[in-house]
Amino acid sequence: MKNIKVLILHNESFVPLLKDIESARDVSCSGTALSISLVALFLNSRNIAVDVRGASSSGDINAIEDSKQYSHVILVSHAIKSYQLFNSAYQKVIFWNHNFIMSQEFTDILNKGGVSHGVCVSDYHAGWLAFKSRSIKVSRIYNPFFSEPSIVKKSAKCSVEKEINLVFSGSVSKNKGFGEFIKVVESVAKHRKVVAKFYGSLTSDFEQQRLNHIKDRIRKFNDSSFDYGGMIQRNELYNVMNNSHFLLYGLGEKASETFGYSFLDAQVNNCIPITLNRGGQQETIVTKLKNKTVFNHINSIVDFLITLDDRVYDEYLYNLNDDFSNYFERFRLPIVGEQWLKILFDEEVDTSLVLKNIFYFIKINGLKRICQLKNST
16 A cells, blocks of 8 residues: 555564465474464455564664554553654554553653554453553454364374373463463373473573473483473474473463463364463463363363363363354454554454453452552552
């Protein structure tokens, strides 16, 4: 489209440039980075020029000579610190929020009036943004998913009565459920054989030493095993999930993106996701599947896995397959992309969810907890 040029500014360490939607399977990056790439890919397919750039932690833009060349600016999460480089008088500035609890600095920026719209990746995020900043419109748009459902009704995995295969994909340092994952694996391994795999990043020698210690501990129980597979591409992770019974999944409570691509990845590949912590539970999409994946406490997950037999597992797997198609549509890239077009071009956007999101936020956290969060940020 003529005279339309979009800048997506982010603080990610790496954002892949996708040639087509299928190439999303062959990248290894964060969920935020992948969603940026997919939205840019969709806008390009509609003949909209998109420039994806990184910003430093201080908000400085790298290698952009003229910020005025952009008609629309999308500031992703911490890139909101760069807002002063743009002029909302002739540029539409949008805040794309992938973080849950924002600092007071974020709130102050949004309340100055330079940002016209806030886009959040879940109801929970939208409730928080609407609660903290009443001066901007707030919309919820899920992160786009790149894969079509390929799940089957019957699992070819080994019997859970022989061994339980568990997989965790994430970060040790960001505390997105890794500690809970270890507690579950170790507790279950004391009662039955567990084959556990962890994929993700290790950022220090200390983390490697900790992992080695965990491996040695778990191998003492019932011929169980714990292996670290490093960083792998998404298509490789798909193969792992196809041969695993459960994905154990968590999110950082104070700075999570949405429920994450891994949650959908598991279901696409016939692997049942279990949310490990409150950060993961609060982001789970509200569907019938919620009751099949969310446990209120680590002890509940452990008890479930210790007593699990093939009949119960097959029942869960059947419900997983049945429910998946009921809500997959909302994540399709064409649907997500059309929602972005409405926001970019000032078409009528339904903001009635804002009040609902605030009540949803209050319902999950409780009014006392919200007051604590509000006073601490």
